Amino acid sequence: MKILEQTLKEIKPSYECVKDRTKARLDSLSKPIGSLGILEDIAIKVSGITGEINNSLDKKNIIIVCADNGVVEEGVSTCPQEVTETVTYNFTKGITGVCVLSKFTGTDLTIVDMGVKNDIHSDKVINKKISYSTKNMTKEPAMTREQAIKAIENGIEIVDDLVSKGCKILGTGEMGIGNTTTSAAVLSVLSGIDVDKVTGKGSGLTEEQLEHKKEVIRKAIEVNKPNKEDIIDVLSKVGGYDIAGLCGAFLGAAKNRVPIVIDGFIASAAALCAQRLNKYCREFMFPSHLSAEPGAVYMMNELNLEPILNLKMRLGEGSGCPLAFNIMEAALYSMKNMVTFEEARICRDDYIDIRK
Numbered sequence: 001m002k003i004l005e006q007t008l009k010e011i012k013p014s015y016e017c018v019k020d021r022t023k024a025r026l027d028s029l030s031k032p033i034g035s036l037g038i039l040e041d042i043a044i045k046v047s048g049i050t051g052e053i054n055n056s057l058d059k060k061n062i063i064i065v066c067a068d069n070g071v072v073e074e075g076v077s078t079c080p081q082e083v084t085e086t087v088t089y090n091f092t093k094g095i096t097g098v099c100v101l102s103k104f105t106g107t108d109l110t111i112v113d114m115g116v117k118n119d120i121h122s123d124k125v126i127n128k129k130i131s132y133s134t135k136n137m138t139k140e141p142a143m144t145r146e147q148a149i150k151a152i153e154n155g156i157e158i159v160d161d162l163v164s165k166g167c168k169i170l171g172t173g174e175m176g177i178g179n180t181t182t183s184a185a186v187l188s189v190l191s192g193i194d195v196d197k198v199t200g201k202g203s204g205l206t207e208e209q210l211e212h213k214k215e216v217i218r219k220a221i222e223v224n225k226p227n228k229e230d231i232i233d234v235l236s237k238v239g240g241y242d243i244a245g246l247c248g249a250f251l252g253a254a255k256n257r258v259p260i261v262i263d264g265f266i267a268s269a270a271a272l273c274a275q276r277l278n279k280y281c282r283e284f285m286f287p288s289h290l291s292a293e294p295g296a297v298y299m300m301n302e303l304n305l306e307p308i309l310n311l312k313m314r315l316g317e318g319s320g321c322p323l324a325f326n327i328m329e330a331a332l333y334s335m336k337n338m339v340t341f342e343e344a345r346i347c348r349d350d351y352i353d354i355r356k
Contacts, residue, residue: 003153004251011254014048014283022047028340038308039331042286046332049259049284054336057259057329060107061162062098062171062318063249064091065155066125067115067241068133069178070142074216076181079203081133085118087175087317092124098173098317105322107171110158114151115176115241128154134240137220141237142182148236148244155248156255163256169325170253170260171288172267173318174242177203180293183269185217185238187295189226190272191302198295200265231276239273246270251277254284259328263320264291264313268299275303286328288320289313 022044027033034040046055066088072081090096091111094103102109113120117133130150134142143151159170180202187198195217201210217238224237235244247270253260254274262271262285274281287307290296292314300307308324 001149003156004149007156007251007255008278011251011278011280013280014045015051016048018051018053019044019048022053022335025053026335028342029338030341030344031338036331036334039327039334042308042328042331043335045283045286046259046328049257051257055332056336057169057325057332059166059168060105060171060325061110061167062102062107062173062321063110063112063155063158063162063246064098064173064175064318065112065114065242065245066120066175067113067245068117069176069182069240070134070136071138071181071216071220072178073136074138075209076213076216077177077203078205078209079177081117081177084175084177085116085120088113088116088120088125089122091175092122096317097315098319098322101319101322105325107322107325110162112154112158112245114154114245126158128158128245130154130241137182137185137238138216138223141224142239143236143241145232145236148232148239151241151244152248152251155245156252159249159252159256163258168258169328170249170258171318171321171325172246172249172260172263172270173321174246174266174316176240176242179240179242179266181213181217182238182240182243183266184295185220186234186243186269186273187299187302188217189221189228189234189238190276191298192228193298195221198298200293200295202293231273235273239269242266243270243273247273247277250274250281250285254278254281258284259286260284261321261324262287263318264289264316265293265296265299266316267318268296268303272299272302286324288324
């Protein structure tokens with residue numbers, strides 16, 4: 001608990017004065033004011049995070065938290081629970097969607113076992129296992145309060161380590177069969193929005209299976225009665241280790257003043273929990289894309305953030321992060337390499353002099 005408490009105390013808001021200076025620089029560049037649109041917003045926001053006008057994101061890393069969910073016993077997914085373990089191993093082989101896109105963009109991966117049902121035997125996976133899966137949240141809390149806090153603190157510690165090694169930007173990914181169920185439950189509790197509106201088909205449920213999934217979420221909320229004013233209570237009762245671990249990653253990024261990218265629905269649930277724990281956290285977050293899950297729009301509304309992309313993706317894993325990294329790097333590169341109108345005039349005068 002000490003790590004979490006200290007982290008929450010250390011998170012400070014963006015440097016507004018640096019954001020103003022960055023905007024002034026952008027407005028002076030040889031282009032119509034505001035003509036680079038969201039690219040300019042990205043550059044300004046990153047400057048507010050780092051305190052520097054010119055920035056680069058030359059060392060990128062996506063944190064993928066893997067964990068199983070006991071609620072899978074209720075038949076909320078078409079995939080067997082063993083898929084969590086299988087895909088966790090596949091991350092280490094570099095063959096999944098996020099792996100391929102990360103290679104394309106020069107991004108490193110940090111793979112974490114926070115609660116996979118079986119032991120993972122790989123030196124490419126960080127062992128932060130809290131227990132072998134959460135409990136079935138329709139019968140009891142998914143985890144204890146202490147376990148939820150431990151998962152959050154694990155996420156903070158992972159970010160601390162990555163930043164100490166020079167990481168300039170982080171992404172968030174996950175793997176855990178059943179985690180669209182836990183994410184929808186967390187969103188419904190924290191937002192007050194009905195389960196019907198925030199619950200989607202996940203990995204491909206039929207309409208009948210979707211209705212069953214909604215009933216499972218309602219039952220879990222009714223059985224556990226999570227207190228929406230107590231984020232740890234909500235996470236422990238209807239969340240998952242992946243959501244809690246990524247919540248810690250968002251908190252850690254804010255504490256360390258590095259930008260962090262949200263990928264999809266599950267990572268958004270973690271981001272929402274982090275934002276509710278400390279209101280300044282959202283100033284460090286960049287949503288990569290708008291997930292195809294129906295609850296994604298409500299998640300973005302709760303966070304008051306706008307996704308960079310809308311590619312109808314719903315893979316998870318952190319697969320939207322590398323794509324967002326590229327756009328963010330383009331924004332910062334443009335900021336750093338475009339000349340001002342004054343500088344452009346000087347260059348033109350030099351050219352004319354040479355011609356003479």
